[in-house]
Amino acid sequence: MTGHCAAISVKTFRGGASALKAALLGLSLALAGIAVPAVAQTSLTITQGTREAMPIAVPRFAGGDLGAQVAQVVAADLERSGLFRPIPAGVYPQTPEQIQAQPAFPAWRGAGADTLVSGRVVPQGNKVAFEFRLWDTQAEQQLTGTAFTADSANWRRVAHIIADTIYKRVTGEDGYFDTRIVYVSESGPKNRRVKRLAIMDQDGANHRFLTSGKDLVMTPRFSPRDQTITYMSYFNDRPRVYLFNIDTGQQEVLGDFPGMTFAPRFSPDGNRVVMSMAKDGNTDLYSVDLRTRRITRLTSGPAIDTSPSFSPDGSQIVYNSDQSGGQQLYVMSANGGGGKRISFGDGRYATPVWSPRGDLIAFTKIKGGRFAIGVMRPDGSGERILSESFLDEGPTWAPNGRVIAFFRQSPGAAGTVKLYSVDVTGFNERLMPTPLDGSDPAWSPLNP
Numbered sequence: 001m002t003g004h005c006a007a008i009s010v011k012t013f014r015g016g017a018s019a020l021k022a023a024l025l026g027l028s029l030a031l032a033g034i035a036v037p038a039v040a041q042t043s044l045t046i047t048q049g050t051r052e053a054m055p056i057a058v059p060r061f062a063g064g065d066l067g068a069q070v071a072q073v074v075a076a077d078l079e080r081s082g083l084f085r086p087i088p089a090g091v092y093p094q095t096p097e098q099i100q101a102q103p104a105f106p107a108w109r110g111a112g113a114d115t116l117v118s119g120r121v122v123p124q125g126n127k128v129a130f131e132f133r134l135w136d137t138q139a140e141q142q143l144t145g146t147a148f149t150a151d152s153a154n155w156r157r158v159a160h161i162i163a164d165t166i167y168k169r170v171t172g173e174d175g176y177f178d179t180r181i182v183y184v185s186e187s188g189p190k191n192r193r194v195k196r197l198a199i200m201d202q203d204g205a206n207h208r209f210l211t212s213g214k215d216l217v218m219t220p221r222f223s224p225r226d227q228t229i230t231y232m233s234y235f236n237d238r239p240r241v242y243l244f245n246i247d248t249g250q251q252e253v254l255g256d257f258p259g260m261t262f263a264p265r266f267s268p269d270g271n272r273v274v275m276s277m278a279k280d281g282n283t284d285l286y287s288v289d290l291r292t293r294r295i296t297r298l299t300s301g302p303a304i305d306t307s308p309s310f311s312p313d314g315s316q317i318v319y320n321s322d323q324s325g326g327q328q329l330y331v332m333s334a335n336g337g338g339g340k341r342i343s344f345g346d347g348r349y350a351t352p353v354w355s356p357r358g359d360l361i362a363f364t365k366i367k368g369g370r371f372a373i374g375v376m377r378p379d380g381s382g383e384r385i386l387s388e389s390f391l392d393e394g395p396t397w398a399p400n401g402r403v404i405a406f407f408r409q410s411p412g413a414a415g416t417v418k419l420y421s422v423d424v425t426g427f428n429e430r431l432m433p434t435p436l437d438g439s440d441p442a443w444s445p446l447n448p
Contacts, residue, residue: 008150008158053085054170057113061132062096063121066152070121070130070159076203077163077177081403082428083170087112096120105140113137117166121155128152132162134169144169156205157447164446176398177202180444181405182220182229182246185209186417186437197231199246202398202443204433210244219263222444225270229442230254232262241275243290255293261286263306267334268314274298276306285319287334298336309353309361310334311378318342318352318361318378329363331378342380351394354378357401360424364393364406373406375424386426390415396443405432407439 058075061067078084093107099118108116119132133145146165148158157178164175185198197210197217211217211233220231227246232239241254241261254261259279266273273288285298285305299305303323310317311334318331321339327348330339343349347367354361360375365385372388373395391409398404402424409417417439419432432441 008148008154008161053083054114055087055112056084056115056117056166057087057092057108057111058117059089059092059094059096059099061119061121061130062100066128066155067096067119067121070155070162071117071119073156073159073203074117074132074163074166077160078166080203080430081167082423083167103135103137103140105135105137108135108137115143115170117162119162123152124149126151128155130155130158130162132165134166156201160201160203173402174400174446176400176403176443176446178447179399180447181419181432181441182210182222182444183407183419183434183438183441184217184220185434186439187213190413190415197229197244198434198438200434202432207435210246210249219440221265221442223266223270224268224445225266228270230264230266230273232264241273243273254288255295257295263308265309267310268312274308274310274317276308285317285336287336296336298332299339305330307351311354312356312358316378318354320350320352320363327366329361329376329380342376342378343383344380345383353395353397355397355401356399359401362395362397362404364395373404373422375404384426386422386424387420387429392420394440396441398443399445405441405443407441409439 058071060071075086079086091111116135122129127149130148134143136143160177163177167175179202182199185196186193188194194213195216196213200207216234218232220229229244233242239260241264244251259277261277264273264275277286283304285308287296303321305321308317308319317334321330329343329349329352330341332339347365349363351364352361362375365372365374371391371393372385373392374385376383390411395404395406405421408420417437419438419441422429
């Protein structure tokens with residue numbers, strides 16, 4: 001994202017208490033066994049796998065072309081969440097300038113809008129002032145409003161922050177629009193794939209490649225603390241774990257270990273990387289302290305232990321192992337020791353990832369020659385499949401723990417590999433746009 005670390009000053013407009021019924025997935029979340037925030041009330045309905053999204057009007061912001069672009073990104077973010085349905089501009093009863101003077105609430109209700117977004121952009125020398133307000137058309141009052149001052153180059157990020165603010169005010173949950181996705185961009189024939197690290201905003205904008213494709217790369221993962229990713233690369237045909245600073249482009253080997261290292265992932269505080277190392281015929285989990293580069297062995301034995309992921313509090317690690325004879329999921333202390341098996345369904349389980357909320361673990365399930373994305377509670381209960389195809393693999397969580405991205409491969413020599421997202425209830429599956437094929441996505445934390 002261009003200038004993603006640039007300062008953005010913020011001022012909040014306080015509104016009165018809302019009579020709005022929050023458009024959260026109350027019923028669907030309850031059915032899925034997921035806690036609903038106390039601030040939310042149910043206004044969406046579930047009928048045979050469908051739900052009603054909140055109708056919202058997002059007219060262009062006053063201020064010319066830039067105002068139109070900001071509103072377009074805000075509306076697209078909200079629509080993509082599946083919780084909002086932007087009403088078409090052809091039924092808008094007022095111009096942006098008229099809304100700024102006073103929203104005509106009865107007219108907006110007549111146009112079908114439960115909520116209304118108004119805004120404007122005003123150049124201020126080298127900066128631009130962005131202002132928006134969210135209105136409840138039923139109660140005829142303001143729900144929230146914020147003003148931003150930022151470089152004009154940061155307008156897309158401001159739009160994502162506005163969408164996050166609306167999402168949180170209506171649902172009671174943090175948004176996830178001001179985030180990025182790092183993934184493996186793939187091109188070429190299947191027997192000679194060129195794989196490059198690439199990064200983009202969560203909506204596909206500001207796409208750029210991070211590596212040249214000369215060396216094969218796999219499993220990129222974001223640091224929760226800074227603009228660093230860890231990943232595995234085959235340099236000189238030797239697979240090793242690397243660290244890569246996105247801002248500077250600096251790359252370094254995590255350590256010169258005696259065996260093959262792969263499947264890295266950061267700890268929640270960003271101070272450690274846990275990974276697999278194949279050494280002396282065994283594949284075990286190891287933890288590396290990034291400050292001292294001290295390495296600690298976490299598992300031992302003849303089993304293949306891999307794909308580790310920390311719990312949000314850093315106290316536990318979920319991983320997959322074949323110690324029981326087939327690939328299953330286990331949870332152990334982050335300090336190592338014996339793992340407790342948590343998966344007992346039909347099939348094999350792989351690539352577990354702990355939710356940022358701590359309430360669920362996402363995984364890949366292989367059964368009957370098909371691959372699926374699913375979730376279960378940390379004790380193994382409540383298993384649910386969210387998507388399934390010829391090959392769905394590699395889940396990664398949005399920072400609010402409500403949406404999962406993964407990659408899907410279609411069969412055959414001409415088959416494609418694409419990124420998708422799905423919400424934790426199994427609804428709202430979406431293709432994520434990439435210029436080429438893509439695999440191994442990793443969702444960033446909210447941008448600093």
